[in-house]
Amino acid sequence: MKNKKLLLVLAALVMAVLVYLGLSGQTKNNAEKPAKAGEKVSIGVLQFVTHESLDEIYRGIEAGLAEGGYQKDANLTIHFMNAEADQNQIQKMSEQLVADQNTALIGIATPAAQGLANATKDIPVIMGAVTDPLGANLVSDLKKPGGNITGVSDATPVADTVELIQAITPEAKTIGILYSSSEDNSLSQVNAFTEAAEKAGYKVVPYAVPSTNEINTTVAAMLPKVDVVWTPTDNTIASAFPAVISAAKEAQKPVYTSVETMVEQGGIASVTLSQFDLGVATGKMAASILDGADPSTTPVEIFSQGTIVVNQKVAKELGLTIPDSLLQKAATVIE
Numbered sequence: 001m002k003n004k005k006l007l008l009v010l011a012a013l014v015m016a017v018l019v020y021l022g023l024s025g026q027t028k029n030n031a032e033k034p035a036k037a038g039e040k041v042s043i044g045v046l047q048f049v050t051h052e053s054l055d056e057i058y059r060g061i062e063a064g065l066a067e068g069g070y071q072k073d074a075n076l077t078i079h080f081m082n083a084e085a086d087q088n089q090i091q092k093m094s095e096q097l098v099a100d101q102n103t104a105l106i107g108i109a110t111p112a113a114q115g116l117a118n119a120t121k122d123i124p125v126i127m128g129a130v131t132d133p134l135g136a137n138l139v140s141d142l143k144k145p146g147g148n149i150t151g152v153s154d155a156t157p158v159a160d161t162v163e164l165i166q167a168i169t170p171e172a173k174t175i176g177i178l179y180s181s182s183e184d185n186s187l188s189q190v191n192a193f194t195e196a197a198e199k200a201g202y203k204v205v206p207y208a209v210p211s212t213n214e215i216n217t218t219v220a221a222m223l224p225k226v227d228v229v230w231t232p233t234d235n236t237i238a239s240a241f242p243a244v245i246s247a248a249k250e251a252q253k254p255v256y257t258s259v260e261t262m263v264e265q266g267g268i269a270s271v272t273l274s275q276f277d278l279g280v281a282t283g284k285m286a287a288s289i290l291d292g293a294d295p296s297t298t299p300v301e302i303f304s305q306g307t308i309v310v311n312q313k314v315a316k317e318l319g320l321t322i323p324d325s326l327l328q329k330a331a332t333v334i335e
């Protein structure tokens with residue numbers, strides 16, 4: 001009888017000790033997770049160059065991170081750097097962001113993502129708006145990237161753009177493509193556009209600029225030889241677009257672009273992807289990677305559905321009529 005009581009007391013004690021150990025073990029585990037509450041994580045962001053689209057993508061990234069639970073200055077530190085299109089700076093800044101022990105890195109535009117990819121094989125790198133991750137040698141498989149890199153891709157809707165050119169400038173026969181030969185993102189768009197335009201019966205002539213310094217001479221050589229101009233989402237051209245537009249205006253040639261802000265600056269029309277939405281998707285993906293998702297198994301998210309933007313003012317200046325059916329389809333008409 002006495003023994004039984006003693007046994008019960010002992011059993012109760014053992015239970016209490018076990019429960020205590022179990023609970024303390026659990027709290028310890030929780031504390032080791034990259035807990036959101038109270039702690040701050042830091043990420044590095046490298047933007048290739050300043051132009052309106054990349055700035056907009058960056059604003060979207062902050063919004064996407066916040067949606068994913070990472071609020072700048074509250075539980076997130078962002079080390080932001082802009083290489084202003086300088087290859088040496090890309091390398092230096094990438095190395096700096098790696099040395100700063102950031103938990104994840106975001107590269108806005110292809111050359112920035114490539115710089116980060118060269119600087120680390122361990123820290124996750126999220127691509128912000130990289131048009132051709134395969135051609136840029138950043139991933140080997142879009143669905144299963146396999147390494148430390150994944151992200152968001154902006155695939156320019158080239159076939160829709162060719163239809164737009166047909167609708168607004170039905171007389172045009174020759175399309176000149178203005179792009180930079182140093183950007184992997186542009187090469188793939190030039191090929192895809194050329195294929196779609198040639199299928200539609202156009203003569204396509206590519207004009208590659210080796211660097212910003214040659215834009216004016218290339219544009220001057222191109223304009224007399226083409227009926228219309230098209231530019232892909234090319235960072236070099238985007239940064240120097242006002243100069244392109246003023247030359248084209250003088251020569252009375254319409255410039256089709258791949259992004260809304262370049263239509264606002266004087267392009268005639270575009271089928272465009274929302275730059276802000278691209279940024280939001282990039283920020284959300286970064287948040288999920290901070291939560292523990294593995295970049296090697298996180299598929300690249302591809303945006304390819306564009307909306308139509310037309311510039312009625314530029315059309316009038318050039319004496320072109322934008323068909324009513326197109327005006328109705330357009331998401332934005334600039335008057």
Ligand code: TRP
Nearest residue numbers: 053109110130131185233234238
């Ligand atoms: N897609 C481009 C790249 O891969 C970056 C980019 C996004 C861009 N939006 C743009 C370039 C608009 C020019 C204009 O580098």
